[in-house]
Amino acid sequence: MNKFKEIPDEILTAFVFEGEPVSAERITDGHINNTFALTFESEGGNKRKYLLQELNTNVFRQPEALMNNVVGVTEFLRKKITAAGGDPERECLTVIPSADSKPYYISKDGKFWRCFNFIENTYTLQRVESAESFAASARAFGNFQCLLADYPAETLAETIPNFHNTVSRFADFKKAVEDNLSGRADNCREEIKFILSRESDCSVLVDMTAKGELPLRVTHNDTKLNNVMFDNETGVGICVVDLDTVMPGLALYDFGDSIRFGASTAAEDEPDLEKVHFSPEYFEAYTDGFLSTAGRALTDNEIKYLPFSSKLMTLECGMRFLGDYINGDTYFKTDYPEHNLVRARTQLKLVSEMEDKMQIMTDTVSRIRIKYGI
Numbered sequence: 001m002n003k004f005k006e007i008p009d010e011i012l013t014a015f016v017f018e019g020e021p022v023s024a025e026r027i028t029d030g031h032i033n034n035t036f037a038l039t040f041e042s043e044g045g046n047k048r049k050y051l052l053q054e055l056n057t058n059v060f061r062q063p064e065a066l067m068n069n070v071v072g073v074t075e076f077l078r079k080k081i082t083a084a085g086g087d088p089e090r091e092c093l094t095v096i097p098s099a100d101s102k103p104y105y106i107s108k109d110g111k112f113w114r115c116f117n118f119i120e121n122t123y124t125l126q127r128v129e130s131a132e133s134f135a136a137s138a139r140a141f142g143n144f145q146c147l148l149a150d151y152p153a154e155t156l157a158e159t160i161p162n163f164h165n166t167v168s169r170f171a172d173f174k175k176a177v178e179d180n181l182s183g184r185a186d187n188c189r190e191e192i193k194f195i196l197s198r199e200s201d202c203s204v205l206v207d208m209t210a211k212g213e214l215p216l217r218v219t220h221n222d223t224k225l226n227n228v229m230f231d232n233e234t235g236v237g238i239c240v241v242d243l244d245t246v247m248p249g250l251a252l253y254d255f256g257d258s259i260r261f262g263a264s265t266a267a268e269d270e271p272d273l274e275k276v277h278f279s280p281e282y283f284e285a286y287t288d289g290f291l292s293t294a295g296r297a298l299t300d301n302e303i304k305y306l307p308f309s310s311k312l313m314t315l316e317c318g319m320r321f322l323g324d325y326i327n328g329d330t331y332f333k334t335d336y337p338e339h340n341l342v343r344a345r346t347q348l349k350l351v352s353e354m355e356d357k358m359q360i361m362t363d364t365v366s367r368i369r370i371k372y373g374i
Contacts, residue, residue: 007036007052014098014105015115018048029124029226032056032244037118049118050096054111055104060244063112065157067103070243071095072156073148073218080147090119090231091239119239122229128262131285133225138289140228140237141220141258145251148218149297153248156218160245163221164253166202166316170195173319182328188341194348195319201312205252205305213301219249223258251302255290256313259283263310264350269343276346278353283310284364288371295374303369307361311354318347 004012004024012021019040027035034054041047060066074095078088088094096115098105104114128134162168177185177192185192208214220227222245228237261268263282266275287306295303324331325340334340354361 004036004038007038008107010107011052011105011113014107014113015050015052015096016099017050017096018042019046022047027051029126032059049120051116051118052113053115054113055244057112060159062157062159063104066159066244067095067114069156069159069246071103073151073243073246076151077144077147089117090122093117093119093239093241093243119229119241121232122238123232124226124229126226128225128282131282134262134282135285135289136230136235136237137223137225137228137262138258138286139293140240141223141254142290142292142294144220144240145217145254145294146297151218153216153218156246156248158247160221160247163245163247164219164249164313164316165206166312167206169316169319170199170202173323176323176326180326182326184326184328184341188322188325188344191318191322191341191344191348194351195315195322198315198351201308201315204308205250205312208301208305209250214250214252214305215299215302216248217251219247219251219254221245221247221249221254221257223254224261250309251294251298252305252309253313255306256309256311257317258286258290259310260314260317260347260350262286264346266346268346269339270346271342273345273349276349278350278357280357280360280364283361284368287364288368291365291368291372291374295369295372298374303365303374306365307354307358310361311351311358314347314350314354318344318351321347 004021006026007024017040019042022039022041025037027037033056036052038050038052039047055063057063074093077092081088081091094117095103096117097103104112106112125133173195205214220240222242227240227242229239229241230236231238263279263286265277265279270276291303321332321340322344325344329340332340
């Protein structure tokens with residue numbers, strides 16, 4: 001008898017689960033995939049939990065390539081963690097194979113399912129609550145980057161082409177302004193001018209990569225706090241999860257995006273710009289945490305451009321929000337007509353403050369480099 005009413009019988013026999021089904025709980029934290037925590041019990045009373053997901057293929061249009069990336073990265077991580085004497089069952093996601101030994105299962109109705117181990121006795125944070133928690137996430141993402149430093153990133157599929165190609169993003173923005181599909185461009189001329197005047201910034205990292213001055217890395221591309229599992233007892237970030245956007249890219253992209261959302265004093269859609277400020281304190285906390293674990297795996301240029309990457313990723317996000325506003329809100333979900341404009345303004349406010357504090361950020365990086373001898 002199927003005790004998991006929301007999950008088809010077909011799926012319960014599609015994966016190699018240990019034991020008999022006991023309970024299922026829908027997890028609602030995520031906004032893209034349908035996710036369930038399943039508990040199975042073996043003889044002797046031993047229980048094991050799994051994370052079962054129905055992947056949203058409207059968002060992830062190359063699911064097989066995506067899962068190949070996930071398998072490659074997690075298997076590599078498990079070997080590194082094991083060699084270092086760690087616990088790969090807690091410090092890394094494990095892909096549970098289907099009954100036919102694939103890392104996913106496509107149901108008869110065409111839905112795409114996959115399964116992972118469930119990492120117990122952990123918690124996540126939905127927002128940055130303190131400099132200490134932000135630094136803890138930085139150590140986890142820095143360790144993730146360090147462990148994957150010698151992974152052949154070029155073998156990963158680019159499942160979302162040009163995701164952080166800021167030259168391409170800028171071209172998309174210019175086209176949005178020129179086409180003005182929604183007729184809203186006149187509502188945001190100052191914001192448009194702000195972005196267009198920073199065109200040269202958008203080519204800096206792209207050009208350096210083309211010249212071989214920045215190495216291609218495995219990048220997570222969604223380095224939010226809630227993608228780190230923290231140990232219940234120690235509070236240490238032990239595992240980086242949600243690897244759906246793992247692709248080849250730059251370590252600077254992941255670092256910069258973390259600063260973009262984590263070192264702001266306000267929500268991404270705060271309408272009162274007087275509340276929106278860039279926090280040098282949080283920048284220092286995250287940079288210290290990140291370099292404490294990733295520093296020795298990074299090149300001199302990667303470390304040198306950490307402050308600039310923070311500004312660039314914030315500018316990129318701002319132009320994406322504003323471009324979507326001008327296009328008529330076709331990409332980001334909005335709650336009211338000016339939502340994307342409000343989001344864009346918070347990002348551009350942060351860019352402006354980062355520019356004003358760039359020397360402070362640079363000095364912070366230099367001081368932390370000396371601290372860790374890198």
